[in-house]
Amino acid sequence: MSKPLILVTNDDGITAPGLRALVRYMNEIGDVVVVAPDSPQSGKGHAITLDIALYSKRMKIDLENGANEEYSCSGTPADCVKMALQELLDRKPDICVSGINHGSNSSINVIYSGTMSAAIEAGIEGVPAIGFSLCDYSWNADFEPAGESIKKIVREALLNGIPPGVVLNVNIPKLEAKDFKGIKICRQARANWKEKFDKRTNPMGKDYYWLTGEFELLDKGEDTDEWALANGYISIVPTQFDLTAHHAIQNINNWNLNA
């Protein structure tokens, strides 16, 4: 039986330690091809590049533990997936994994996440996909404790299949492997960012702003990803790209729009 073809991408860029760890884990499961941004793309959401040309470059980053093939791409995470599927790969991959992100993509962060936008792009194009994020923003984060769980999730996804129209958002708490309580299927916690703009004046006398903020959890549910992470579980939120709020259709049908 041939090994599964695994497309690995991310949003922190092709040299990020999180991606290198994911490549090592995926090498144990299948044939790995990396197509990842040539520079960090955090917070890029589901951006695509329409008005500038894209460059792609075949390279070899890690001769010992690297992938079969690796390509950097000058675009966004969603661009990388599009380019991989349409231009660089010989056949459709069996699964696309994105990450491991340096930092959480739980709760409302999924909306801003480049890591998840790559996975969602693969999902839109009919490729089973999973985004992995570790709740540790540090560039030197320790990805090793997450390794066994990540391999288990990918193997189960290949075995059972991910339902069509669904992409998995996996977040991993910053813990020693022995302290993981388990893996929990969750819903996205309701939350937002309480922004604060840090206003400064540049040497030319012009005001500018840095976007900062605090995460504000608005959800006490024990079935959420935030609860799971706070209680030592790895969270999996099945995530969809049909954004229709079906429950709201009836309500809005009562508006007086066609009088």
Place this chain on the structure above:
Amino acid sequence: MSKPLILVTNDDGITAPGLRALVRYMNEIGDVVVVAPDSPQSGKGHAITLDIALYSKRMKIDLENGANEEYSCSGTPADCVKMALQELLDRKPDICVSGINHGSNSSINVIYSGTMSAAIEAGIEGVPAIGFSLCDYSWNADFEPAGESIKKIVREALLNGIPPGVVLNVNIPKLEAKDFKGIKICRQARANWKEKFDKRTNPMGKDYYWLTGEFELLDKGEDTDEWALANGYISIVPTQFDLTAHHAIQNINNWNLNA
């Protein structure tokens, strides 16, 4: 009674004719403040700006038909909304309207849309929000036929309230006003883009790519936005930012993840 405060933004930039038309219509309903990107931001999805500073500039674009206050912002559409709500406005707006986009944001396009990401950002922050798009990519598109319907939708939204967690995605077919069949509440049609990368070689001998593609409708439903638009209706899709695929939780709970 005081007039409603209306925040107007978009992704085509503060000078775009679609935004200028929306400002004119909103001036008939409330007090209008514009906070919009200083340059086109199409396809930016829900990008936010984390690693560069943001600039904002008070300006007056259209002395006759402009808004009470107008600000350009150097960031993405989502940045504009964050900056408006946290920094520039004295009070929370009664509604945020984004657009009118030059081009469709129906179906899967909602995922890539800067117009909708601005509306969704407002929704996340608890402000009722609507994105408007005209199915005409031309910079000189005729926005006048859509005017009465846009005002009707905004007035009904102010009167009835938009359900919490829901943002409206309104798309308008390119028709004369007399040819509109009505306004239809729809679900997002299933579709994707069949990408084609146009590969070229630059004068230095290096290959580069343009991302192009064809829209591929994968949905024959007559309750979709695509059906509505093709049949002369203005479509409204209630859109949510809780991306949880609740229907898939049970399925994935059967995987063997905690053995």
